[in-house]
Amino acid sequence: xxxxxxxxxxxxxxxSILALYHVSEKTRVAHMELSKVGSRIAQEHxxxxxxxxxxxxxxxxxxxxxxxxxxxxxxxxxSVQLYSFDLLPRRAENPGPxxxxxxxxxxxxxxxxxxxxxxxxxHAGM
Amino acid sequence: xxxxxxxxxxxxxxxxxxxIVAFALVGLRLxxxxxxxxxxxxxxxxAVVARADLTDRNGELLARxxxxxxxxARPRILWDKAEAARGLAVATGADERRLLNGFNxxxxxxxLVARQITPDAEARVMALGMPGLEFEQGAKRxxxxxxxxxxxxxxxxxxxxGVSGLELGLQDKLRKAPGGKVATSIDMRxxxxxxxxxxxxxxxxxxxxxxxxVMDVTSGEVLAMVSxxxxxxxxxxMMPGDSQRNIMVQDVYELGSIFKVFxxxxxxxxxxxxxxxxxxxxxxxRIGKHEIGEAxxxxxxxxxxxxxxxxxxxxxxxxxxxxxxxxxxxxxRSLGLLTPIVTDLPEKAYPLYPRHxxxxxxxATVGFGHGISVSPLSFTAALATVVNGGRRIAPTFARxxxxxxxxxxxxxxxxxxVQMRELLRYVATNGTGRxxxxxxxxxxxxxxTAEVPGPxxxxxxxxxxxxxxxxxxxxxxxxxxxxxxxxPKATKDTFGFATAGYTAAPQTxxxxxxxxxxxxxxxxxxPTQLAxxxxx
Numbered sequence: 001x002x003x004x005x006x007x008x009x010x011x012x013x014x015x016s017i018l019a020l021y022h023v024s025e026k027t028r029v030a031h032m033e034l035s036k037v038g039s040r041i042a043q044e045h046x047x048x049x050x051x052x053x054x055x056x057x058x059x060x061x062x063x064x065x066x067x068x069x070x071x072x073x074x075x076x077x078x079s080v081q082l083y084s085f086d087l088l089p090r091r092a093e094n095p096g097p098x099x100x101x102x103x104x105x106x107x108x109x110x111x112x113x114x115x116x117x118x119x120x121x122x123h124a125g126m
Numbered sequence: 127x128x129x130x131x132x133x134x135x136x137x138x139x140x141x142x143x144x145x146i147v148a149f150a151l152v153g154l155r156l157x158x159x160x161x162x163x164x165x166x167x168x169x170x171x172x173a174v175v176a177r178a179d180l181t182d183r184n185g186e187l188l189a190r191x192x193x194x195x196x197x198x199a200r201p202r203i204l205w206d207k208a209e210a211a212r213g214l215a216v217a218t219g220a221d222e223r224r225l226l227n228g229f230n231x232x233x234x235x236x237x238l239v240a241r242q243i244t245p246d247a248e249a250r251v252m253a254l255g256m257p258g259l260e261f262e263q264g265a266k267r268x269x270x271x272x273x274x275x276x277x278x279x280x281x282x283x284x285x286x287x288g289v290s291g292l293e294l295g296l297q298d299k300l301r302k303a304p305g306g307k308v309a310t311s312i313d314m315r316x317x318x319x320x321x322x323x324x325x326x327x328x329x330x331x332x333x334x335x336x337x338x339x340v341m342d343v344t345s346g347e348v349l350a351m352v353s354x355x356x357x358x359x360x361x362x363x364m365m366p367g368d369s370q371r372n373i374m375v376q377d378v379y380e381l382g383s384i385f386k387v388f389x390x391x392x393x394x395x396x397x398x399x400x401x402x403x404x405x406x407x408x409x410x411x412r413i414g415k416h417e418i419g420e421a422x423x424x425x426x427x428x429x430x431x432x433x434x435x436x437x438x439x440x441x442x443x444x445x446x447x448x449x450x451x452x453x454x455x456x457x458x459r460s461l462g463l464l465t466p467i468v469t470d471l472p473e474k475a476y477p478l479y480p481r482h483x484x485x486x487x488x489x490a491t492v493g494f495g496h497g498i499s500v501s502p503l504s505f506t507a508a509l510a511t512v513v514n515g516g517r518r519i520a521p522t523f524a525r526x527x528x529x530x531x532x533x534x535x536x537x538x539x540x541x542x543x544v545q546m547r548e549l550l551r552y553v554a555t556n557g558t559g560r561x562x563x564x565x566x567x568x569x570x571x572x573x574x575t576a577e578v579p580g581p582x583x584x585x586x587x588x589x590x591x592x593x594x595x596x597x598x599x600x601x602x603x604x605x606x607x608x609x610x611x612x613x614p615k616a617t618k619d620t621f622g623f624a625t626a627g628y629t630a631a632p633q634t635x636x637x638x639x640x641x642x643x644x645x646x647x648x649x650x651x652x653p654t655q656l657a658x659x660x661x662x
Contacts, residue, residue: 056270
């Protein structure tokens with residue numbers, strides 16, 4: 001009886017050792033995977049940081065202004081060309097509140113100097 | 127009946143005990159491995175970030191630590207030291223002779239090859255396939271906006287310590303939160319516009335230096351501060367013509383006629399005159415052996431508001447003398463003009479003023495902005511105090527909550543402040559500041575043209591310092607702007623004049639025209655005819 005018990009105990013210990021080794025190995029592998037993922041996350045954070053900085057550089061006002069001037073031919077807007085959106089005329093007969101009615105004509109027209117009347121010459125119509 | 131165990135029984139008991147101990151150890155180890163052992167104790171590659179980001183008031187990035195690597199070599203492991211020095215010099219740009227000397231010095235276990243190398247350089251080094259090289263992760267401070275914010279942000283040293291500007295001034299905050307963000311009051315858009323306009327004007331007028339400040343008069347936030355010449359903070363070396371000196375906080379200037387703003391504020395506060403009072407303006411105004419003159423022809427008598435609008439030195443002197451020297455020094459001190467201004471910037475300048483004798487002639491000259499030198503930032507803060515309802519304001523470079531009111535104690539009466547706003551608006555519509563008036567934005571301001579003192583204490587002939595102090599909208603100011611040009615030269619467009627009305631004033635007008643829509647300052651509609659719409 002004692003011999004059987006001994007054998008059973010030794011076998012159980014052997015199985016436990018195997019189980020422990022298995023768990024330990026799985027843990028080690030998982031740990032390595034975790035380290036790799038952690039490393040990749042840190043690397044991606046680092047890349048994001050660089051990309052954000054690069055974005056800050058390419059979207060800087062100085063660069064945008066240069067592109068707008070050279071590629072689009074844009075320039076400064078004079079303050080007389082600025083107008084309150086609320087005061088723009090609406091398409092409706094009676095201007096109402098801003099209820100998505102389309103803007104009739106958004107371009108302000110600054111009164112121009114009166115042009116000289118050109119009279120037809122005696123040759124006109126000939 | 128107790129029987130002592132036999133030898134065989136004792137062995138069984140000992141064996142069973144050992145088995146129990148062994149099982150207990152296995153069990154404990156299982157508990158330790160599966161439950162207690164930390165799983166995050168790995169060596170994840172984390173970028174070394176020593177400082178927090180600096181952002182503008184809208185969250186746009188101004189400065190950030192980027193991961194870079196420092197390269198070290200272990201000379202004892204190198205196969206061929208001369209070849210290694212040559213290869214590394216080509217790959218990293220390091221000095222070959224320095225490397226070779228370092229490699230041949232037996233005392234050096236490690237030799238620094240290059241700091242903060244780029245990924246390209248790292249790839250070139252790796253391609254050499256050389257043993258004995260080690261990379262150490264580090265960080266390099268990068269400034270996406272480059273020169274535009276260089277003077278106000280300052281720089282760090284290679285070890286990540288602040289050296290100047292906000293990098294030094296906000297050092298504690300930046301080091302407390304590595305990887306976090308520290309928001310400044312700077313508005314990157316406004317900063318760029320001011321820098322852009324200032325650079326154009328500096329080139330046009332061939333000025334030695336130029337600077338500008340935009341400040342919120344209620345919260346004291348500095349939205350923009352530009353000082354030219356500047357430098358590229360990403361280069362880490364100065365190019366010809368560059369300067370690291372922030373003239374807006376580190377230097378003091380005799381600002382000339384823009385100082386008349388304080389003389390008039392003092393007179394109104396002391397009720398020594400009213401804006402419509404008429405004063406006699408003699409041809410020359412003698413005080414003892416000194417005679418005060420005018421920069422240009424003035425009528426024999428003028429209303430006080432026209433004295434400010436036409437910038438009469440004699441009229442301003444008379445107004446200053448009505449309050450007296452003692453009161454003048456006390457008034458300027460209450461505005462913070464006689465002490466160095468304290469801000470988040472570590473740089474500061476000590477004002478120069480008559481310390482030993484503040485008599486009649488000193489009172490008169492200080493009245494029109496000579497004989498006293500203050501930093502442009504001090505001046506702007508004092509101007510903000512005068513127009514914000516008369517309450518003291520301290521400039522700050524830290525972002526405040528929207529609509530924050532940081533005004534302190536009442537320095538001048540509210541009515542005096544309102545009167546000063548009207549007078550400054552009058553200068554922009556009817557006086558020397560007409561070129562700064564921007565349609566739709568109700569600009570108020572004052573021109574200042576001062577002569578530049580030379581090394582011997584005498585004024586340099588034909589060398590002027592032009593400035594313009596502006597507020598907008600003048601009826602209820604939200605922002606104060608100061609533009610300064612050091613020794614601008616006249617051009618054909620300015621009819622041979624280099625005075626502030628032709629140089630600093632139009633430049634200020636252009637700055638306001640561009641920044642006001644961005645800052646949400648309401649545009650006062652002009653009477654224009656809209657196509658198809660009613661006449662307005």
